[in-house]
Each structure stands twice: as C-alpha cells, then as structure tokens.
Amino acid sequence: MTPVAARAMKVSLQDILRNNVKEKLTRGEVVSSMMVRLVRGVEIVRIAKTAGFDSFYIDMEHCSFSMDTTSQICMAALEAGITPFVRVPANTPEYISRVLDGGAMGVIAPHVRSAEEARAVVRAARFTPHGDRSANGGLPQLQYRSFPAGEANSALNDATMVIVMMEAVAALERVEEIAAVPGVDMMLVGTNDLTAEWGVPGQYDDPRVAAAYERTIAACRKHGKHVGVGGLGSRPDLVERFVRMGARYVSTGTDLGFLVAACTAKAKAVASLTV
Numbered sequence: 001m002t003p004v005a006a007r008a009m010k011v012s013l014q015d016i017l018r019n020n021v022k023e024k025l026t027r028g029e030v031v032s033s034m035m036v037r038l039v040r041g042v043e044i045v046r047i048a049k050t051a052g053f054d055s056f057y058i059d060m061e062h063c064s065f066s067m068d069t070t071s072q073i074c075m076a077a078l079e080a081g082i083t084p085f086v087r088v089p090a091n092t093p094e095y096i097s098r099v100l101d102g103g104a105m106g107v108i109a110p111h112v113r114s115a116e117e118a119r120a121v122v123r124a125a126r127f128t129p130h131g132d133r134s135a136n137g138g139l140p141q142l143q144y145r146s147f148p149a150g151e152a153n154s155a156l157n158d159a160t161m162v163i164v165m166m167e168a169v170a171a172l173e174r175v176e177e178i179a180a181v182p183g184v185d186m187m188l189v190g191t192n193d194l195t196a197e198w199g200v201p202g203q204y205d206d207p208r209v210a211a212a213y214e215r216t217i218a219a220c221r222k223h224g225k226h227v228g229v230g231g232l233g234s235r236p237d238l239v240e241r242f243v244r245m246g247a248r249y250v251s252t253g254t255d256l257g258f259l260v261a262a263c264t265a266k267a268k269a270v271a272s273l274t275v
Contacts, residue, residue, distance in 0.1 A: 013151065016143050019105050019159045021055045021083040021249070022185070025226045031055060031249045033085075033228075037063040038256040042076035047255075049080045057085035059254070060099070061110050071102030075140045078103055085163065091117065096124040097133050103140040106161030108188060113170040115177040122183035125162050127153035130183055161185040163228065166216055167193035179219035186249060187216055188228035204235050217246040233257065 024031050033055040036044050048056050056077070058070050070086060077084035086099040087108035096107050109121040123131040135153065138144045142152060162183055166172060167190025179187060191209060192202070200206050213227075220227045226248050232238050233253030243250065 011143075011145065013142070013147055013155045016145070017141055017155050017159050019083055019161060020081065021085075021105070022159065022161055024054060025186075025248055028248065030243055033057060033249060033251050034258075035059045035087075035251060035254040036073065037254050038259065040065065040069050042073060044255060045073060045076040045080050045082055048077075048082050053082065053252075055083040055085060057087050057108055057251075058104075059087045060095075061087050061089045067098055067102065070099060070104075071140075074099075074103030074105075078105075078140060085161070087165075091121050091124075093124040093133075096121065100125060100133070100160060101136050101139060105141065105159060106163055106185070108163045108165060110165045110190070111168055111171075111193075112164040112166075112178065113168050114174055115181050118164050118178050118181040118184055121164060122162050122181065125160060126157050126183055130157055163188050165190045165193075165230070166212070167191075167197075167230075169194070169197050172212055172215065175216050175219045176222075179216075179223040179225050184225060186226040186228055187220055188230050188249065188251070189213060189216055189247075191229075191231035193231075204232060204238055209238075210241075213242045213245060213247065217242075221246060 021031050031054045034048060034053050036056050036058045058065060058073060060070060074084040083105050084103060085106040085108055086104040087110060088095040088099060091109045099107060107125050112118050112121065124133060125131060127133050127135065135149060137146065141156065163186040164178065164184055166175065166187050171178060189212060191204060194212060195201050195203055195206060195209065198208055217227050227246060228249035228251060229239055229242050229247045230251045239250055
C-alpha cells in the first residue's frame, strides 16, 4: 500500500464521532426531537430525517421495544446523521450502558429526584475518570473501528449526553443541586408527569408549569446546562414561550401521536363530504 493510500484510509475519531445535538446546543440553537414508541423498524429513521428532525429518542420506558430493536434503530440513525437517544425504563447500569453500547448517543433518565440519583446516572454513562462505565471496544459509534482505549473513551465521554428528566415535584424542589451535578448535560422537563403529580393532569396553563420552567432554566443557566421541553406537543404557544425563556431542546411528540393525528384528519375530511 502506498503512503497516499494509507493516509486516505486513516480515519480520525473527530471524523466519525460527532453529536450534532450537542453541537447545536453549544451554539445556542433550538433542537427538534420526536419520541419513537410505535415503529419498530429502521424506517422511522428515514421518516425523521425526511421530516427534518435533529434527533429522536426511543422511549423504552413506555414501549415494549427490545434491546435489539432499540440498537438497530440507533445504529441506522448514526448512519443517517440523526442523533439517537434512549429513555431507559430504569436508571440502572445494565440499561444505561447497554443502550449506549448499542449505538445511542445519549441516555434520558426518567424520574430523577435528587443529585445523588443524577450522579449515579452519570457514573453509569461515562467512562473513567468521570464514571465507571465498563470499557467495550468496537462500538457502533466508532463504526466498529479500533482506536486506543484512552482516546476512544475520552471522545465517547465528550460526545455522549446525559439527560435527566425533571418530572417529579421532589426533583423540582432540588433543581439547583441536580443542575450542579458534573456530567449532566440537560434537564428535560416532563410536563405531563409534573401536572399529574400536582393533581391537575394535562392542565398546562396551571401557573406552576411556567414556574417550573422558570426555575429549571435559571438553575441550568447558572450551571451551564441545557433545558428541554417535554410533553407540550399540543401547545406550541407554550413551547415558544419556554424556548424564548431559554429552553433549547423540544420534544414534539410521538410517532404514534403523529400517525393517529394524520389518520384522524384524513378520515374526518372524507366523512365531512356531502353528495
């Protein structure tokens, strides 16, 4: 092999390991995302790409997807340039490390209620010295290429996002200390679970909703973290309000919700025809 050919075949980590969502957030840009709960094939990746989404997250907390299905979709997303995240069903290392090993570029941890719980998620998601995630060579994020372990682990730590959900009143009361946890990148407000815990499910105009976003955005701004909007796909007015306040990641809804809404609109349109 000639030296020119050898150089052409050489690929650096910077060439292949990028998190477009993290880059957009660093620039202060708004990120669009959707949840995947229904479509079990890689077709959902192409649909998300065609629709123009920056990212999606597979909601293993609320669907019956297997680890294999989740990983296949994540790997397809990597090839398509869509940043894949996974919301795990439990904030335990056996879920967190496996979805990351399977191709996810970040983990969304539900129902985090304290700084200690947030630190446990960070430890499971990051390699030493920032965590205790088990080393694993040949990851899909690296295109199954081999790199020196220290170099690869450091790059993966930088590219992987840790997102904790603010969806419990207890978490809201400790938002400042959770936002201060090193290694947490984003706090995603789970508006539906918050309103349910307050006893006003789905009442998004309750003043406590706006107050929760204000408090979370202020804490994250202080500690250099990002804020996500969740559960408000039906209220674009509130999404716009909270983005203007400082939130930058917007979860727009689920593949199931999009399909039902489109089908319902078409059926109603035909049913309204008169002859």
